[in-house]
Amino acid sequence: MAFVISRASPIGELVLNHPVSASVLLEHGFHCIGCGLAAYETLEEGAAAHGFDDAAIDALVQEIKDAAKHEEEILLQAAEKSGKAEKNNVAAIAASAKMPVAKDEKMKKGGSAPF
Numbered sequence: 001m002a003f004v005i006s007r008a009s010p011i012g013e014l015v016l017n018h019p020v021s022a023s024v025l026l027e028h029g030f031h032c033i034g035c036g037l038a039a040y041e042t043l044e045e046g047a048a049a050h051g052f053d054d055a056a057i058d059a060l061v062q063e064i065k066d067a068a069k070h071e072e073e074i075l076l077q078a079a080e081k082s083g084k085a086e087k088n089n090v091a092a093i094a095a096s097a098k099m100p101v102a103k104d105e106k107m108k109k110g111g112s113a114p115f
Helices: 011-017 020-027 043-049 054-082 090-097
Strands: none
Touching: 011 020, 011 043, 020 054, 043 054
């Protein structure tokens, strides 16, 4: 079953399943991604602890979903180019690659990931 990104997503599982989410979280001041609470705390709980209101939490969830979708599109393109893409295994390729997605111009031009 595919991992679903939501307010109830544990932060640790979110980052494990969608590494690009670490970039988004860091951009929003979540510098505790690797702390012990991240394994158990949900995205909603973490955001509330950082002072996010309901609207800001919803916006954060949507930003992470958008970044994850972009990440999956890049992985699908890479799989298709390598000739390994089949409709039934693209999700497995995407899940196993764990590739960060360039969110800013520096990274798109070959800079390092911010995490």
